[in-house]
Amino acid sequence: MYILGIETSCDETGIAVYDSRFWESNEPAHLGLLGQSLFSQVKMHELYGGVVPELASRDHIRISLPLIEDCLKKSQLKLPEIDALAYTKGPGLAGALLVGTSIAKSIAFGLSKKIIGIHHLEGHLLSPLLSPELKSSSKLHLFPFLALLVSGGHTQIMLVKDIGVYETLGETLDDAAGEAFDKTAKLLGLSYPGGPAVSQLAEKGHRGRFQLPRPLLHSKTLDFSFAGLKTAVLTQVKSSGPMSEQLKADLAIAFVDAVVEVLCKKVNDALTLTGCKTLVVAGGVGANTQLRDGLKKLGKKTNAKILYPPLDLCTDNGAMIAFAGALKLLKNPSLADSSLGFDVKPRWPLSEVLS
Numbered sequence: 001m002y003i004l005g006i007e008t009s010c011d012e013t014g015i016a017v018y019d020s021r022f023w024e025s026n027e028p029a030h031l032g033l034l035g036q037s038l039f040s041q042v043k044m045h046e047l048y049g050g051v052v053p054e055l056a057s058r059d060h061i062r063i064s065l066p067l068i069e070d071c072l073k074k075s076q077l078k079l080p081e082i083d084a085l086a087y088t089k090g091p092g093l094a095g096a097l098l099v100g101t102s103i104a105k106s107i108a109f110g111l112s113k114k115i116i117g118i119h120h121l122e123g124h125l126l127s128p129l130l131s132p133e134l135k136s137s138s139k140l141h142l143f144p145f146l147a148l149l150v151s152g153g154h155t156q157i158m159l160v161k162d163i164g165v166y167e168t169l170g171e172t173l174d175d176a177a178g179e180a181f182d183k184t185a186k187l188l189g190l191s192y193p194g195g196p197a198v199s200q201l202a203e204k205g206h207r208g209r210f211q212l213p214r215p216l217l218h219s220k221t222l223d224f225s226f227a228g229l230k231t232a233v234l235t236q237v238k239s240s241g242p243m244s245e246q247l248k249a250d251l252a253i254a255f256v257d258a259v260v261e262v263l264c265k266k267v268n269d270a271l272t273l274t275g276c277k278t279l280v281v282a283g284g285v286g287a288n289t290q291l292r293d294g295l296k297k298l299g300k301k302t303n304a305k306i307l308y309p310p311l312d313l314c315t316d317n318g319a320m321i322a323f324a325g326a327l328k329l330l331k332n333p334s335l336a337d338s339s340l341g342f343d344v345k346p347r348w349p350l351s352e353v354l355s
Helices: 042-046 053-075 095-112 122-128 136-141 177-187 194-202 227-240 247-273 289-302 318-331
Strands: 002-007 012-019 033-042 085-090 116-118 146-151 155-162 165-171 279-284 305-309
Touching: 002 053, 002 095, 002 165, 002 227, 002 318, 012 053, 012 318, 033 053, 033 289, 033 318, 053 085, 085 122, 085 318, 095 116, 116 122, 116 318, 122 279, 122 318, 146 165, 146 318, 155 177, 165 247, 177 194, 177 227, 177 305, 194 247, 194 289, 227 247, 247 289, 279 289, 289 305
Parallel strands: 002 085, 085 116, 146 279, 279 305
Antiparallel strands: 002 012, 012 033, 146 155, 155 165
């Protein structure tokens, strides 16, 4: 079964084709990704210091169809050969979601194809299963596993019992880790998007100059809180006066260390609580070098296997949507949507997603 995935939840237009036979067979799952095309709007939104929803929607309209043509060409397929379409139903920007939904439903109606709406976070959650490190023999023994979803809008620890069967163990009570990265970058005068910029600056920093809090580090829950850490960075910036590049780097490493310590501590607690021996890490912050180093040490300490999606699948992309659609339709074909309504869900708790 060939599944065309369409991702338009925010400021990336992602298109991909996945061949579900590679999940069903003894072949590694990542080989089923036949082609993908991605267009980022970062340069446009950088002028405004953040995503402008109306501009994002217009650019999705402009670029989606050419990207679909490009992706099909890479996949060596024609549109009528596609068996099903998967699109991002939510959460995300309403206008942006409507673009992908309308295109997907129009194609499905015109060609009488199956269609399924995918939760954006479920796409991220399952994307590490496309890791080249996951051997074909491991697929059958993967569940249950622990997942750390860490991005600009979300920070959660999930217990993944099966495809579509998820339990939230902990989540942020305020800001997501990625949001704290972006706001810290802005305070330090760095470019948008801020996460990679803060991480790169931190590499030049000296530890010990700043002491920042680790919110909820010793709490009995698996929840997170990053608003206080962000405020602590603001306080240091205001009290330091004009900041040299070295001072900024020293504050950046203090911030990154605080975030990584909290994330690793909560993951360690979750591994202990659940007894899981596999952790998958998804979302844009999952590409952070310092976080990967911290989780690598944790993996050695706990004998847990850490799986990441390929780096190009850490940010929003069509591959994760096509792949999630394939897995859900394989498990339960009745999940295919038969309505023509544009029922996007800008706010959609992952807990509402059922198999």
